[in-house]
Amino acid sequence: MSGPEGLGKLLEGRRICICVGAGGVGKTTTAAAIGLELACGGQKVAVVTIDPARRLAGALGLDQLDNEPRLVDPDRLGVGGVECRGELWAMMLDPKRTFDELIGRLAPDERAREEVLSNRIYRELSSAVAGSQEFTAIAKLYELDREGGYDAIVLDTPPSRNALDFIQAPAHLTQFFEGRALRALLAPTSLASRVVGRGTGLMFGVLRRLTGVDLLGEIGGFFQSLSGMLEGFGERAAGVAELLRDPATAVVLVSSAERQPIDEAIAFARELDRAGMRLTGVVVNRMHVDLDQRSDPDEVESALAGELGERLAGRVADNLRDFQALAGRDRLEAQRLERELGDPPIVYVPHLAGDVHDVASLGRVAGYLFGAVPGARG
Amino acid sequence: MAPNRRLDRMLDRRLLFVTGKGGVGRTTVAAVLGLVAAGRGLRTIVAAVGGRDELPRLLGPDEGRPGRTGDGDPAGERDLGSGLFSIAIDPQQAMEEYLRDQLRVGALADMLSSSRTFGYLAAATPGLRELLTVGKVWELAQPERRAAGGDPYDLVIVDAPATGYAISLMAAPRTFAALARRGPISRHAATIHETLVDPRMTGVVGVTTAAEPAVNEILETGGRLERELGIGLDGVIVNALRPSRFARRDRARLRAALAGDPTPAVRQALILALAADDEVRVERAQLRRVTEGVTDRPFELPLIRAEELGREALIGVGKLLEEAE
Numbered sequence: 140m141s142g143p144e145g146l147g148k149l150l151e152g153r154r155i156c157i158c159v160g161a162g163g164v165g166k167t168t169t170a171a172a173i174g175l176e177l178a179c180g181g182q183k184v185a186v187v188t189i190d191p192a193r194r195l196a197g198a199l200g201l202d203q204l205d206n207e208p209r210l211v212d213p214d215r216l217g218v219g220g221v222e223c224r225g226e227l228w229a230m231m232l233d234p235k236r237t238f239d240e241l242i243g244r245l246a247p248d249e250r251a252r253e254e255v256l257s258n259r260i261y262r263e264l265s266s267a268v269a270g271s272q273e274f275t276a277i278a279k280l281y282e283l284d285r286e287g288g289y290d291a292i293v294l295d296t297p298p299s300r301n302a303l304d305f306i307q308a309p310a311h312l313t314q315f316f317e318g319r320a321l322r323a324l325l326a327p328t329s330l331a332s333r334v335v336g337r338g339t340g341l342m343f344g345v346l347r348r349l350t351g352v353d354l355l356g357e358i359g360g361f362f363q364s365l366s367g368m369l370e371g372f373g374e375r376a377a378g379v380a381e382l383l384r385d386p387a388t389a390v391v392l393v394s395s396a397e398r399q400p401i402d403e404a405i406a407f408a409r410e411l412d413r414a415g416m417r418l419t420g421v422v423v424n425r426m427h428v429d430l431d432q433r434s435d436p437d438e439v440e441s442a443l444a445g446e447l448g449e450r451l452a453g454r455v456a457d458n459l460r461d462f463q464a465l466a467g468r469d470r471l472e473a474q475r476l477e478r479e480l481g482d483p484p485i486v487y488v489p490h491l492a493g494d495v496h497d498v499a500s501l502g503r504v505a506g507y508l509f510g511a512v513p514g515a516r517g
Numbered sequence: 518m519a520p521n522r523r524l525d526r527m528l529d530r531r532l533l534f535v536t537g538k539g540g541v542g543r544t545t546v547a548a549v550l551g552l553v554a555a556g557r558g559l560r561t562i563v564a565a566v567g568g569r570d571e572l573p574r575l576l577g578p579d580e581g582r583p584g585r586t587g588d589g590d591p592a593g594e595r596d597l598g599s600g601l602f603s604i605a606i607d608p609q610q611a612m613e614e615y616l617r618d619q620l621r622v623g624a625l626a627d628m629l630s631s632s633r634t635f636g637y638l639a640a641a642t643p644g645l646r647e648l649l650t651v652g653k654v655w656e657l658a659q660p661e662r663r664a665a666g667g668d669p670y671d672l673v674i675v676d677a678p679a680t681g682y683a684i685s686l687m688a689a690p691r692t693f694a695a696l697a698r699r700g701p702i703s704r705h706a707a708t709i710h711e712t713l714v715d716p717r718m719t720g721v722v723g724v725t726t727a728a729e730p731a732v733n734e735i736l737e738t739g740g741r742l743e744r745e746l747g748i749g750l751d752g753v754i755v756n757a758l759r760p761s762r763f764a765r766r767d768r769a770r771l772r773a774a775l776a777g778d779p780t781p782a783v784r785q786a787l788i789l790a791l792a793a794d795d796e797v798r799v800e801r802a803q804l805r806r807v808t809e810g811v812t813d814r815p816f817e818l819p820l821i822r823a824e825e826l827g828r829e830a831l832i833g834v835g836k837l838l839e840e841a842e
Contacts (some may be wrong), residue, residue, distance in 0.1 A: 162539010264643035298539040342632050351700015390582045432783035442783050454762040458793050459786045
């Protein structure tokens with residue numbers, strides 16, 4: 140499965156690498172390690188992260204939410220005498236600012252922009268709802284790809300239990316803008332029923348009864364204020380959908396080796412498949428790799444008893460037993476993942492003691508991902 | 518049973534939100550709390566938000582094989598026995614129920630539910646899914662159920678999504694109440710909001726592992742709940758702690774043994790022991806951050822392996838909560 144090249148071969152010629160997966164599986168670390176490796180290979184790379192651990196963010200010099208990537212100080216990247224030939228740019232996405240900025244880009248004029256930004260529905264809800272992080276992350280990706288001048292962009296997506304949340308974010312908007320609902324809302328009420336048919340007119344009547352006039356008015360105002368941007372939104376959504384299916388876009392599914400994340404990874408892969416997206420590869424993080432599967436904890440215990448005493452030797456042996464159980468479990472889970480997924484190549488990263496919180500440990504992860512260090516196998 | 522005031526207070530609610538970063542074991546902790554509550558004679562339902570209903574599988578390894586999606590009616594309330602129930606909240610279903618409840622005329626409700634235009638409008642209106650989801654959670658917690666044929670629950674445990682979104686979910690009713698100003702939605706949303714910010718009715722439990730990002734998130738949650746809703750965290754559960762096997766002075770002895778000339782097997786065992794101890798030290802430091810950052814001492818739960826999960830194991834974990842103090 141995972142060849143000696145690991146991700147290297149899989150990412151060759153790709154302009155975009157999207158890391159997807161459930162929360163808590165090391166997605167941000169994986170994205171950052173991929174970015175680091177590509178940058179060290181000489182490319183100009185942007186890594187867009189959603190919610191990195193503080194110390195990892197600190198290691199990359201990211202100290203605040205932002206809507207533009209910043210150049211990571213090259214001095215931070217030269218680890219162990221390895222020269223980093225390219226440039227690593229990184230950002231922690233600020234969904235609200237990115238959303239505002241997107242409105243600014245799509246609004247035909249200043250007045251239209253202000254109207255949206257000051258709408259109460261937009262202000263109160265746009266960045267708080269499910270899918271808004273996904274939407275802004277994708278919008279940012281699209282923009283950086285078109286205008287950023289990067290050789291490669293690595294996107295760390297928001298954690299989600301549902302792969303479709305992320306893929307469908309642009310599609311939801313397009314659907315709506317193509318639908319009749321908007322036209323009905325935008326048309327004067329008397330006209331609405333004629334334009335969109337009696338059923339819809341009746342529907343708005345019922346809806347008004349339910350929501351009260353104010354809320355329906357607010358919602359109408361929200362969509363009205365967006366009306367000048369429909370075309371822009373539609374084009375952008377179509378462009379994003381195209382970008383997601385572009386052969387130069389890689390989709391890497393990230394998981395850890397425990398049962399539930401593996402379950403979620405399998406479900407994720409199926410959803411992607413149904414949505415017509417191909418997985419480029421799978422990364423399984425934190426594999427417990429037993430280098431000497433035959434070692435016997437009892438023998439270890441008696442071998443150490445003289446030197447360490449029975450109590451301490453017993454604990455060393457208990458720790459070994461736990462580790463062997465974990466390694467056995469991880470092996471089974473990895474085998475299950477391989478069986479269920481079939482095709483896509485899987486790259487394994489061993490469990491590393493402590494957090495990955497500095498560039499040196501990111502480099503170690505990259506070593507496993509790209510096959511410079513013999514990878515762990517299931 | 519030793520009286521455990523922290524736990525009593527947590528469960529003495531109608532609604533309990535369980536939140537925390539992805540991957541920390543929210544669903545497992547929600548299941549454990551559900552079993553503890555049901556064991557105390559409370560008719561309890563665990564409601565999954567934004568995902569599948571994982572409880573049947575967590576409780577009984579034979580009820581669903583790994584990788585298979587949950588079967589049965591996803592929107593239905595499932596009886597898991599001994600007073601415990603589970604449900605996955607489906608916003609679409611919640612909307613249909615809500616429309617029926619509000620409009621009273623089935624034909625009108627059906628007309629709206631089946632209208633594509635309405636569907637698009639509902640999908641595109643920011644916050645509506647959140648409002649409907651939290652509305653359904655609230656409905657489950659009503660002493661007299663509004664859903665046809667529903668029996669009341671003493672406690673609704675919400676397996677809420679990751680923290681930021683959980684707070685948005687809890688804030689949705691207030692936002693809608695303010696936006697709508699008057700009319701049925703405004704009144705309804707205001708009622709839900711009052712329940713959510715009433716500490717006698719609603720509590721929030723944070724779950725974290727002893728890893729830095731998860732701890733950051735839970736510490737921030739307390740502040741955000743306070744700022745955005747004027748409520749606090751009722752408790753924090755630190756999950757999946759590794760066993761602490763080695764004392765500080767053991768390390769030098771382990772290193773000395775490693776410096777000798779051990780066999781490969783012994784060598785690996787010693788390296789693993791030192792590595793495990795490193796991790797435990799990192800975890801203890803993070804646990805201290807949690808303890809210093811919250812008012813009440815957090816609950817600590819050990820790492821349990823997925824293959825050991827099941828009703829009995831989770832009841833055992835529940836006992837640890839009962840005995841903590």
